[in-house]
Amino acid sequence: MTIEYVDAGEAINHSALSSMVGVAPAVTNDIDYERLLKARSESQNWLTYYGAYDGQRYSLLDQINTENVAKLTPAWIFQAGQSGQMAATSTYAFEACPLVVDGVMFVTGWDGWFWALDAVTGKELWRYKHAVPFDVSLCCSNVNRGCAVANGKVYFVTPNAQLLALDATNGELVWQKTIGDVRAGESASIAPTVIKDTLITGSAGGEFGVRGHIDCWDLETGEQRWRTYTVPKPGEPGSETWPADGEAWQRGGGNHWVTGTFDPELNLYYAGTGNPAPDFDGGVREGDNLYTDSVVAMDVDTGEIKWHYQFTPHDLWDYDSTMEMTLFERDGKKLLGHFDKNGYFFVLDRTNGELQHVTPFVDRIDWGVITRDGKVTPRKYPDKEGEPVHFYPGPAGAKEWTHAAYSQKTELFYVPVADVGATATRRRREFKEGIPYWGAGVQVDIDNMAGSVSAFDTYGEEKWRWRIDYPMAASVLATAGDLVFAGTPTGEFVALDARTGEKLWEFQCGSGHHSSCSTYSVDGKQYVVVPVGWGGWLEGIVPGLLGQGHGSAVIAFALPS
Amino acid sequence: MTSTDELMTEERSDLLAKFGLDGQNKASMGRVLATGTIAEASERADGTMEATLRIKEDEVCWDPAILVLPHGGVLELTVINDDKNTHACLLPSNGDQKFLWLVNHSKGRATINLDGPGYYWYSSPGGNDEGRGLTAAIVVQGEVPPEARLDRPTQPRA
Numbered sequence: 001m002t003i004e005y006v007d008a009g010e011a012i013n014h015s016a017l018s019s020m021v022g023v024a025p026a027v028t029n030d031i032d033y034e035r036l037l038k039a040r041s042e043s044q045n046w047l048t049y050y051g052a053y054d055g056q057r058y059s060l061l062d063q064i065n066t067e068n069v070a071k072l073t074p075a076w077i078f079q080a081g082q083s084g085q086m087a088a089t090s091t092y093a094f095e096a097c098p099l100v101v102d103g104v105m106f107v108t109g110w111d112g113w114f115w116a117l118d119a120v121t122g123k124e125l126w127r128y129k130h131a132v133p134f135d136v137s138l139c140c141s142n143v144n145r146g147c148a149v150a151n152g153k154v155y156f157v158t159p160n161a162q163l164l165a166l167d168a169t170n171g172e173l174v175w176q177k178t179i180g181d182v183r184a185g186e187s188a189s190i191a192p193t194v195i196k197d198t199l200i201t202g203s204a205g206g207e208f209g210v211r212g213h214i215d216c217w218d219l220e221t222g223e224q225r226w227r228t229y230t231v232p233k234p235g236e237p238g239s240e241t242w243p244a245d246g247e248a249w250q251r252g253g254g255n256h257w258v259t260g261t262f263d264p265e266l267n268l269y270y271a272g273t274g275n276p277a278p279d280f281d282g283g284v285r286e287g288d289n290l291y292t293d294s295v296v297a298m299d300v301d302t303g304e305i306k307w308h309y310q311f312t313p314h315d316l317w318d319y320d321s322t323m324e325m326t327l328f329e330r331d332g333k334k335l336l337g338h339f340d341k342n343g344y345f346f347v348l349d350r351t352n353g354e355l356q357h358v359t360p361f362v363d364r365i366d367w368g369v370i371t372r373d374g375k376v377t378p379r380k381y382p383d384k385e386g387e388p389v390h391f392y393p394g395p396a397g398a399k400e401w402t403h404a405a406y407s408q409k410t411e412l413f414y415v416p417v418a419d420v421g422a423t424a425t426r427r428r429r430e431f432k433e434g435i436p437y438w439g440a441g442v443q444v445d446i447d448n449m450a451g452s453v454s455a456f457d458t459y460g461e462e463k464w465r466w467r468i469d470y471p472m473a474a475s476v477l478a479t480a481g482d483l484v485f486a487g488t489p490t491g492e493f494v495a496l497d498a499r500t501g502e503k504l505w506e507f508q509c510g511s512g513h514h515s516s517c518s519t520y521s522v523d524g525k526q527y528v529v530v531p532v533g534w535g536g537w538l539e540g541i542v543p544g545l546l547g548q549g550h551g552s553a554v555i556a557f558a559l560p561s
Numbered sequence: 562m563t564s565t566d567e568l569m570t571e572e573r574s575d576l577l578a579k580f581g582l583d584g585q586n587k588a589s590m591g592r593v594l595a596t597g598t599i600a601e602a603s604e605r606a607d608g609t610m611e612a613t614l615r616i617k618e619d620e621v622c623w624d625p626a627i628l629v630l631p632h633g634g635v636l637e638l639t640v641i642n643d644d645k646n647t648h649a650c651l652l653p654s655n656g657d658q659k660f661l662w663l664v665n666h667s668k669g670r671a672t673i674n675l676d677g678p679g680y681y682w683y684s685s686p687g688g689n690d691e692g693r694g695l696t697a698a699i700v701v702q703g704e705v706p707p708e709a710r711l712d713r714p715t716q717p718r719a
Contacts, residue, residue, distance in 0.1 A: 008669025011659035085682035131653035133679020178709040
């Protein structure tokens, strides 16, 4: 006898089985280019990845200040968690910077997650979960650095190189574009930037021998406006820095995987580029290898590279230069400050790329020397096949992707410093698309390491240093309350006196910090928010803490009412 | 939907059986993942796809263990629980994961949307169904759209 099946119905959204509200106020409807240009003046909000186009990570909020920060307490905690299998199960981490618009927080996570939260209570308003292939190529971890907001939408990328526009009120998909080739080893982790009526993104995958590119998309339709490759073809400007008769340019790397900065007066987008590929085997790519490890200043309307400056010519140490290009003024001059993986702080004239000065910002540098006027002399590098070479800083650099802050009030830079070395042994290998293409075996030291938040004036002179036993691996935030906020790999979230470096407050968040905190206010009350969740490219950054527990929390702090 | 069980080599089948990897409470306590059947989704004229996922009695694994799609896009699934225990189904899909309760002897439907190429796991997210064998793969074949590929000559692959 046949028994009829019980009707199990139609599958429902997993979020329907949660307390999620499902809708959020339409707070991004009125966000346009004019508002983004003045993002810092909307101090109650955090409207762009860095808080403003200049990349300073500086807030005008001062309700929380040196006098009262000792009273700071958690206002709420949002725990993300995970159901089911995901790519890079052992390396996922929070690397995002939360954006806040009029009381609504927009946070991205690993593996295609996006959450809209009530910024006062932490309540989940809506979520979006992109399905990310388990086998996507991820050099370093399953992470995402954040989103952009404008015109009623939110924008973010996924590990499988998709660019998504979502309705900011409910998380529903508006449009989707494929922006990279996952079979070639491309992925995406960058927080997009809205400029005018467009969106700027970059690619990841330098460890797989891809050809880096920066892209511009129409904000409303997702139509591509321009693409600029960061490794030139034969015959193009810069191609003379690659072997003339080889295929090296085709796999040259130079990925733009961290958000750039923008000067609206100059109409220039400052994009940092990543390492050349293969990372450690320079023998197959003789030459300076432009535009890897560089800042490229791009006409934001056309993608044309107006000027460039290369921080590590012919890189043999994996010294990406993707990190923030902080825009600031000194004596009426438009400048750009950049703390590079190679251990040096560069200040450039941002109108033309002319070097102003170079200074070291970490204690141990022995890979080579860069003089104050920019002359580079390599000294220790993997050269002979099978011969180990130890060098400082290691491949995660004296500062990884995590960001420094610049206070307009103190005129100091606050830098998360990592001081750890590594050993690389050159092992040449054939290039195969989609397979890691490092050209060496690499092991980062698991002892004899240090870290700090260090304060420098704009000439690179160190003013103070707050020391820890491990490399710093999270971004720093500066506020007009004369405070510097930073999270440590061992879980402490600290507030430092911006003028002295004295620790004024700390809270143990239960997992290491590897993200970017931000600050905002709602109804006159200031909050500081930090995504917490240890993971990422720990074998490069601080392998001595590979065994630390993961986490997946967003924690907001405020003064008691 | 075309079953391709026969494509599994005799040698591999024999070894799975010999070591007790292909069932419940033999060598391992559960069935080792992806040791079961392989099937291909059917493609309709409009490009959408369809397939059936089934839990057989006391096997605590998905049939097929690997479902192959010719390309990314919309997949309509019939999901059947022929087991005498209650399970569930949590599927990947762009926008949100899809969830289906599957009481004993029940049949439901799911519509999911996946990018390609790549593969995804789905499972029964209750107790340790996932570890016992109720975790299976959906493989999406194909390439990314031409406009998303790198401007460079064709490169060697492994």
